[in-house]
Amino acid sequence: MILELADFSIHPNQNAAFEAAIQRGLASVISHAKGFEGFKVNRCIENPQRYVLQIFWTTLENHTVDFRESPAFTEWRAIVGPFFASPPVVQHFELVAKSAS
Amino acid sequence: MILELADFSIHPNQNAAFEAAIQRGLASVISHAKGFEGFKVNRCIENPQRYVLQIFWTTLENHTVDFRESPAFTEWRAIVGPFFASPPVVQHFELVAKSAS
Secondary structure (H helix, E strand, O other), rough: EEEEEEEEEEEEHHHHHHHHHHHHHHOOOHHHHOOOEEEOOOOOOOOOOOOOOOEOOOOHHHHHHHHHOOHHHHHHHHHHHEEEOOOOOEEEEEEEEEEOO | EEEEEEEEEEEOHHHHHHHHHHHHHHHHOHHOOEEEEEEEEEEHHHHHHOOEEEEEEEEEEHHHHHHHHOOHHHHHHHHHHEEEOOOOOEEEEEEEEEOOO
C-alpha cells in the first residue's frame, strides 16, 4: 500500500466551503478510483489555510497513471481546484514502521 | 486526538542508519511521553531523503508543552538530529474527515 500526501494551501476564510467540497469530491470521484483504499482529511492548527489530504492506494500507478490519466482527475480538480491559493504539493510514501497501537 | 506531521530532510545515503535511529528514538523516548497514542514513519518515493513522521497525541499541549519542555526532547533530538540536512518542519492537525475503511 502507498500513501499519497497532498499538501493544500487554500484561500482564506473558505474553510467550511472547502471542507464540504473536498468531502464531496472524495465521495463522488476518488472513492470510485481503481486501487483506492481510504482517505483522511487533516486541517492544520497553526495555519488554517493548510490542509493535508492522505489517500491510500494499492499501488503507486493506481494514482499516478490510472487516476491522473483518467477523466476522473479533471472532475476532482474541478471540485477542489478553485479553492487552491497555490499549486498542491503531492508526493508518495512507503511505510517504514508504525506503532503497535 | 491531534496529529503531528514532522517533515524531515536527511543527508543522502543514510537511509538505513536513519531508519534504525528513528525507530530507536520512538521506542526509547517518544513512546513513553505523556499523551503519546501512536506513530507512523513514512519514506518518500520521489525523494528518498524526505521522511514524514506522524505522531498521534491526546492533546496539542502533550507535544508542544509536556514533551518539548521535558528532557526527553533533548534525548530524542540527540538521536535523530544528526541526520537532518535542514531544520524539521513540524505542524499539528485536526482530523476533518476520513473514509469508513
